[in-house]
Amino acid sequence: MLAAGSSTAFSLLRRSVSRGFGNFATMAGKGASTAATKGKKKEVKKETGLGLSYKKDDNFGEWYSEVVVSGEMIEYYDISGCYILRPWAMSIWEVMQTFFDAEIKKMKIKNCYFPLFVSSGVLQKEKDHIEGFAPEVAWVTKSGESELEMPIAIRPTSETVMYPYFSKWIRGHRDLPLRLNQWCNVVRWEFSNPTPFIRSREFLWQEGHTAFATKEEADTEVLDVLELYRRIYEEYLAVPVIKGKKSEHEKFAGGLYTTTVEAFVPNTGRGVQGATSHCLGQNFAKMFEIDFENEKGEKAMVWQNSWAYTSRTIGVMIMVHGDDKGLVLPPKVASVQVIVIPVPYKDADTKGIFDACLATVKTLNESGIRAEADFRDNYSPGWKYSHWELKGVPLRIEIGPKDYANNQVRAVRRDNSTKHDIPMADVVERVRDMLNHIQESLFEAAEQKRDACIEVVHTWEEFVEALGQKKMILAPWCDEEEVEKDVKTRTKGDMGAAKSLCSPFDQPQLPEGTLCFASGKPAKKWTYWGRSY
C-alpha cells in the first residue's frame, strides 16, 4: 500500500515546489551574485520583481496567497488544505500563546494533554455534536499493512475525548471547578475553499474545557475568556472585534450558547468568527454522566464550558493590515520589531556605520525591544527596505553617513511610511513611543475601516443592497431559526449566502414596534449579518 500512488503524490509535490520557486527567487531579489542564481532570477524578475504581483484592492485572493508565501509566513504543502507555518508565523503564535497561557494560569486553569485519537463510540455519544462534525472527521483505518479492528477518529475538537474522564474525576463538589486547557492540533477534513490560516484541514489551537457546580460560575468564565480573546485581537493583533452571542443556528453543536469575537475583512466584506467561548450547559454532562454530590449531599449535574482560539487569528491579522507592499505586523506580535539597516556610501566610514548599527541593536535589545540588523553584503539597502517591508517589520532604522556624522538614526514606519530623524541618545525612548503609536494607529485605522463597513438596515431591500456592497449589516431580528435559514436560502449565490454573525452584547436601543428586517415579525434584538469565512 505504501507504494500505491506514490509517484503521483511526489510529482504533485514537485510541481508545487517548482511552482513555488518563483516566490523564492523573488525573495532572493536583485542582490544575489552568481551566474546560476542570476539565471533563475531574471526569469522571475520580469514576472514579478521584488514586490507583490497582486494588489490588495484588485485581487484580494491572489494578493493574500502571495503575501503569506512571499512574507514567509506560510509554505503551501503537497496535501491540499494543509500548510506549513514558517518561523515568521510561528513566532506570532508564540507571542499570543505566552500571553494567553499566563492569563489562564492566573485563573487557575491547568494545562493537560489528551490523545489525538478518539474511538467512534465515544465520538458519537452526543448526537447534535457529532452531527455537526461527522462529515469532517478523518478516520485512521490502518497501521502499517494491517487493518485496524475498528476505525479510529482524529479529534476535530476534544469534548468527547475529555468528558468521559471528567465523569471519572468529578465525584463531589470539592472536585469542582475542574478547569483544563490544552495546546494542540485538530483536524477537520473540510472540502470548501482551503485558505492559509483561515480554513485549513489541520490547525493549531488551544481548547479550554471546564466544569462548574453552578451555571453562574460557568457564565462568568465564558465572558472572562471571551475578554481574553478580545484582548488577543485588539491589544495584540490590533484587529477590532465585536463581542456577541451566536444565533441558535450558528452556535456550537451540542452546546447551550456560544459567545464570539467577530472580526471583519473590509476587502471581501466577510465576517470572521475570531474565537468562540461556549457554555455547554448540562447537555454533555447528561450524555457523559458528569454528576457530583453537592454540599447538601444531593446528586447534581455539572455546568460546562469549552472555548478555543486558533491559528486563524494570524490570517485575520494579515487580511486586515497587509498592504500592497506586503505584511504589516503589529509591534506587539512582531518577532522583529525594528530592523536596522546600514546605508554605507563609498567614501564614508563604513566600519563606523556598521558599529553604530550594532550599538543601536544592542541598546534596543537591552531595553527589551526586539531589534535586528541586516548586514548582508550581497543585497543593496534598497532591496533590504523592500524585503523587510514585505515581511511587515513595524519600524526600519537606517544609518547612513549623514546620520552617523550627526549621531542620529533615521526611523521609517512601516504603517504610514513617515520618516523620523532621532538623536542616538533618545533612540530607546523614541523607538518605544513609535512602536506604541504604530500599534495604536493600526488598531484605529482598522477600526475606522471596519466601522465604515457597518450598515444599519431595517428592511429586506436595504439588507440586500448592503450585502451587495459587502457591508457588515446590523439589523433588527425576530431571533427565529427558521427566519435565519430563510435568509440563507434567499441570499444563496456565487459569493455564498449571508448568515447571522452575532448579536452584539452592546445593543443599540430597539424601540418598541421595531420589526424584523427579514420576517416582518416583532424584532427581539439587533444582530449583525453578512457573508463570512
Next chain:
Amino acid sequence: MLAAGSSTAFSLLRRSVSRGFGNFATMAGKGASTAATKGKKKEVKKETGLGLSYKKDDNFGEWYSEVVVSGEMIEYYDISGCYILRPWAMSIWEVMQTFFDAEIKKMKIKNCYFPLFVSSGVLQKEKDHIEGFAPEVAWVTKSGESELEMPIAIRPTSETVMYPYFSKWIRGHRDLPLRLNQWCNVVRWEFSNPTPFIRSREFLWQEGHTAFATKEEADTEVLDVLELYRRIYEEYLAVPVIKGKKSEHEKFAGGLYTTTVEAFVPNTGRGVQGATSHCLGQNFAKMFEIDFENEKGEKAMVWQNSWAYTSRTIGVMIMVHGDDKGLVLPPKVASVQVIVIPVPYKDADTKGIFDACLATVKTLNESGIRAEADFRDNYSPGWKYSHWELKGVPLRIEIGPKDYANNQVRAVRRDNSTKHDIPMADVVERVRDMLNHIQESLFEAAEQKRDACIEVVHTWEEFVEALGQKKMILAPWCDEEEVEKDVKTRTKGDMGAAKSLCSPFDQPQLPEGTLCFASGKPAKKWTYWGRSY
C-alpha cells in the same frame, strides 16, 4: 461507519472508568465526609488504603502503573497505547520545554510547524528510513463517509515531511545554516508493551531539523544538542545519563550516526534511550535534492541533523526516583515545590496557624519558590501528608501550635523524610537550600544506584551472568553489526533480547589485544549492553 462497533468501544471505556475508580476513591481517602462517599470509600479502603498497593521492588510493573495513575500524572485511555497527560505531568513537560526552547533560541534555531499528515509518496522517498518506520505508520483512509483518493500517513517523525521544503528554501550558501524545530505530537502505532510515557502510540516531543554547508558544523550541533539533553536529564530530572554513540544496528533509520543519552532503570535492569541527536549526513539530502551553491559557485549537498526528546523523559524520572510512597519529583521540575499544611489542634489559635501558612506561601512565592497551602477542611493533616507524598512534592512544611508559638515551621523532605525546624525569619533561605540539596541528593542517589548496576565483562559467560543479574554491561566489542545481531539472537527470551545501548564517549582504556566479548575478534571499543525499553 460511525455506528459500527460504537457500543463495544464505549463499554470498554466504561469498564476502564469503573476499574479506575478504585484509584480515585483511594485519593479521596479517609477525610471525606458524606454518607455516599463513605460507602464508596470503605469498599476500597479495605483493598488499598491511601498508599500504593504495590511495592517498587516487589512488582515494578504494577507499581509503575499505579504510581502514574494515583500520582495523577496519567489517566489510562480507552484506546490502547494512548494516555492522558494530566496537569501534574504536563507542568513537568512545560518546565523542560521552557528550558530547552530558550536554549535552542540562543542557538538561533527557530520554531515552525509542519503538518501532521504526509503523503505516501514523500514518506517512502528514503528507503532505509521508511523501512524503519513503515510497520508503525497510522494511515488515514477516510473522511466523513468518503474514502480518500489516496491514503495519507500520520507523521511518525518529520524528516520526509520537511525535507522537500528544505530543498525548496535552500539555494545558496547564504541560506545556510537552516535550523528549525517544532513542538508537536507524533504517532507510532506500536503493538509491543505500551507503557505510560515510555512507549505510547502518540507522544509529545520536539524535533529539530537542521542543514549545514559543512559536516563540521553538523557534527558540532549534534553534540551541542546532546549536551542540552544531558542537562534535561541530569540538571532537571536528576537522572544520570551516559552520552555515547549508537551502533550501526541501532542508529536512526537512514541517518549517518546517532548519539544518545542513555538512562538506566535499576529495578528492571533495562536501559532507556533517553534522547537522541542524529547526524543524517547527506543521505536525505541526496534523496530530497537538498543542494546549494557554495561560496566557490559550485553545487554542493547539505549536511543534516535531526534530534528529539519526548515525553518519555517523565517516565524515566518516575521509574528512577519513585518509591513505595509514590512519586518523588525533583524540585526543578515540580509544579509545587513546597506544600504548606496547617496542623491545627483543638485549643490552639487556628486562625493564627492558618495566617502563618498563608504568610509562608506568600513569602516563598515572592522569592520565586513554587509553594501552595492545603487548607482543605475535609482532610486530616495526616491524610494530606500521605497525599502530597504520593504526588511527590519535594518539601512539606507543617505549621502546628508549637511551631506557631515558636515562630518557626517544620520542613520535611520527601526524598529522605528528614525533619527540620526552621525559624520563620530564615524560611526563604533555608527552603531554597533544602530544595537545592534535594535536587542534588536525588541525582547522587540515582547515580550511585545506577553505577552499582554497571558491570564490566570480558567474556560471553560473564556477559550472560551479568545480564541475568539485570546489569548494565560494559564490554569490549568488535563493532560488527553481524555480531550484534548474533548477541540478540543468543539472548532471546521472555525478558527480551540484549542489545547494544551505546558506546560511551568517555571510553575506558582498551589495551591492545583485548578481544570482543561476543565474537572473540579484536575489540574496537567499549560498549554498553543490556536489555532496554
